[in-house]
Amino acid sequence: MNFCSHCGQTVRFAIPEGDDRGRFLCDACGTIHYQNPRIVAGTLPVAGERILLCRRAIAPRKGYWTLPAGFMENGETTSEAAMRETREEACADVDLENLYTLINLPHIDQVYMIFRGALRGDYASGPESLEVALFEEAEIPWHELAFPTIERTLRHYFDDRRGGDYPLHVSDITAEDRERYLGSA
Amino acid sequence: MNFCSHCGQTVRFAIPEGDDRGRFLCDACGTIHYQNPRIVAGTLPVAGERILLCRRAIAPRKGYWTLPAGFMENGETTSEAAMRETREEACADVDLENLYTLINLPHIDQVYMIFRGALRGDYASGPESLEVALFEEAEIPWHELAFPTIERTLRHYFDDRRGGDYPLHVSDITAEDRERYLGSA
Numbered sequence: 001m002n003f004c005s006h007c008g009q010t011v012r013f014a015i016p017e018g019d020d021r022g023r024f025l026c027d028a029c030g031t032i033h034y035q036n037p038r039i040v041a042g043t044l045p046v047a048g049e050r051i052l053l054c055r056r057a058i059a060p061r062k063g064y065w066t067l068p069a070g071f072m073e074n075g076e077t078t079s080e081a082a083m084r085e086t087r088e089e090a091c092a093d094v095d096l097e098n099l100y101t102l103i104n105l106p107h108i109d110q111v112y113m114i115f116r117g118a119l120r121g122d123y124a125s126g127p128e129s130l131e132v133a134l135f136e137e138a139e140i141p142w143h144e145l146a147f148p149t150i151e152r153t154l155r156h157y158f159d160d161r162r163g164g165d166y167p168l169h170v171s172d173i174t175a176e177d178r179e180r181y182l183g184s185a
Numbered sequence: 186m187n188f189c190s191h192c193g194q195t196v197r198f199a200i201p202e203g204d205d206r207g208r209f210l211c212d213a214c215g216t217i218h219y220q221n222p223r224i225v226a227g228t229l230p231v232a233g234e235r236i237l238l239c240r241r242a243i244a245p246r247k248g249y250w251t252l253p254a255g256f257m258e259n260g261e262t263t264s265e266a267a268m269r270e271t272r273e274e275a276c277a278d279v280d281l282e283n284l285y286t287l288i289n290l291p292h293i294d295q296v297y298m299i300f301r302g303a304l305r306g307d308y309a310s311g312p313e314s315l316e317v318a319l320f321e322e323a324e325i326p327w328h329e330l331a332f333p334t335i336e337r338t339l340r341h342y343f344d345d346r347r348g349g350d351y352p353l354h355v356s357d358i359t360a361e362d363r364e365r366y367l368g369s370a
Contacts, residue, residue, distance in 0.1 A: 001190045005209075005218070008188035008195075018312070021258065024190075033190070036223045037257050039296065072222055073206065077289035077357050078296060099287065099355055104262035111224065111263060127203070168353050170284055172262050 006031045037109040041081035042069020043094045044101075044153055045119040050134035051154065052119055054089045056146055057130045064146035067114060067153060068092070082115045090132045092123035099168055101153045107175035112149045116157070116166055148173050148181040191216045222294040226266035227254020228279045229338055230304040235319035236339065237304055239274045241331055242315045249331035252299060252338060253277070267300045275317045277308035284353055286338045292360035297334045301342070301351055333358050333366040 004011050004026035011024040016032050024033040044067055045052035053065045068089040072081035079096055086094050094117035103112040125132050135141070137158050145151045156169045189196050189211035196209040201217050209218040229252055230237035238250045253274040257266035264281055271279050279302035288297040310317050320326070322343050330336045337356065345351045 003188055003190055003193035005186045005188055005190045005196075008193050010193075011190075034256070035259055037259055037261075038221045039224065071219070072296075074220055074222055074294040075291050076222075077291050078287070079289075079355075080291070099353065102263070102284065104264075106260050106262050106265070109259040111257075168284065170264075 001033060001035075004029060004031055005033070035109075037106075037111055039072040039078065039081070040069050040110050040112045040149075041072045041078050041085060042067050042112070042114050043082045043086045043096070044114055044116045044157060045086060045090070045092060045094045045123075046116065047119040047134055050136050051140070051157070052090060052092065052123060052132065052134055053141075054125070054129040055131045055133075056128065057125075058128050061146035063130065064144050065141050066146040066150050069112070069114065069150075078113050079115060082113070087126075089126045089129050090123045091126050092132070093120045094118065095120055098166060100166060101149070101156060102168060102170045103149045103152065104172045105149070105178070106172065107178070114149075114153050148178055151181070186218060186220075189214060189216055190218070220294075222291075222296055224257040224263065224266070225254050225295050225297045225334075226257045226263050226270060227252050227297070227299050228267045228271045228281070229285055229299055229301045229342060230271060230275070230277060230279045230308075231301065232304040232319055235321050236325070236342070237275055237277060237308060237317065237319055238325075239310070239314040240316045240318075241313065242310075243313050246331035248315065249329050250326050251331040251335050254297070254299065254335075263298050264300060267298070272311075274311045274314050275308045276311050277317070278305045279303065280305055283351060285351060286334070286341060287353060287355045288334045288337060289357045290334070290363070291357070292363070299334075299338050333363055336366070 007029040009028035068086040070085040096117040100116040192214040194213035253271040255270040281302040285301040
């Protein structure tokens with residue numbers, strides 16, 4: 001951020017009075033520009049014994065497999081965001097069951113929220129996917145998954161499926177976790 | 186948003202190519218300025234039979250009672266945000282138990298996430314609170330609560346306490362719900 005989005009003057013980065021962290025400040029109009037984490041909402045679409053995955057057609061991690069997920073937009077709920085992303089990336093509808101993983105990535109200012117649900121009807125590649133396919137547990141391309149959040153969600157799911165109970169899993173991924181993961185792929 | 190925060194030129198609001206919703210666009214440098222919902226993280230601090238509430242010293246809803254909660258910051262996890270807000274508003278520490286309510290407010294682009302936890306030690310008014318106090322169920326100031334998210338979280342808690350089970354509650358608050366609530370106070 002270089003300029004004030006309100007008045008167009010140059011901003012500076014400093015701690016505002018009464019605050020305890022740096023913000024972009026505009027001395028011309030007095031606006032404090034707050035920046036906050038973003039939610040990535042998605043689904044874990046289940047079709048019997050199989051899980052739907054999408055192979056990414058876009059950066060980052062083009063060519064790697066992911067669950068359908070993306071940035072939540074203004075004006076929608078977390079469930080709506082998850083369903084919209086599933087329609088966009090996999091041309092698929094999902095009957096949502098529960099919020100299944102909530103994963104904090106504080107080093108990149110993201111919070112993943114993946115909802116478990118039943119795939120309803122057909123699917124196809126959306127513009128952001130090279131292909132979309134269903135995988136049994138033994139077929140999951142573990143070494144070609146796009147992000148550590150996706151691997152973690154799938155591992156929880158297959159573990160939980162043995163017991164038939166799918167509680168919410170809340171966890172964090174650190175910068176080191178992510179580097180180790182992306183470095184190994 | 187009037188000006189590009191990257192290059193300082195005037196922005197326009199239009200649907201980018203390949204997108205399906207309006208964004209602020211900079212024709213000078215090509216930046217698309219995305220805007221996304223914010224997370225409000227907080228706690229439901231439990232001390233035996235009583236709940237800690239804070240009376241707000243700042244707008245909006247100055248003078249009304251709330252659970253300690255506020256905007257999640259970059260670089261932190263949802264739990265860290267909830268605990269930081271509790272320290273700031275109530276000078277209190279909480280041993281978090283579980284994510285208890287997740288409430289979408291799509292008309293104001295917010296997602297509330299309230300964690301249930303045990304109050305540990307003392308408490309006092311922080312700079313954003315006029316007073317901080319513990320309330321039994323019969324003492325809750327239902328008509329002087331700051332926000333519908335707070336009322337809903339407290340109602341879930343007292344209902345669940347009768348059964349001793351505290352599952353995550355996911356729900357939405359619409360513009361109409363909120364207007365009805367704030368209009369009635």
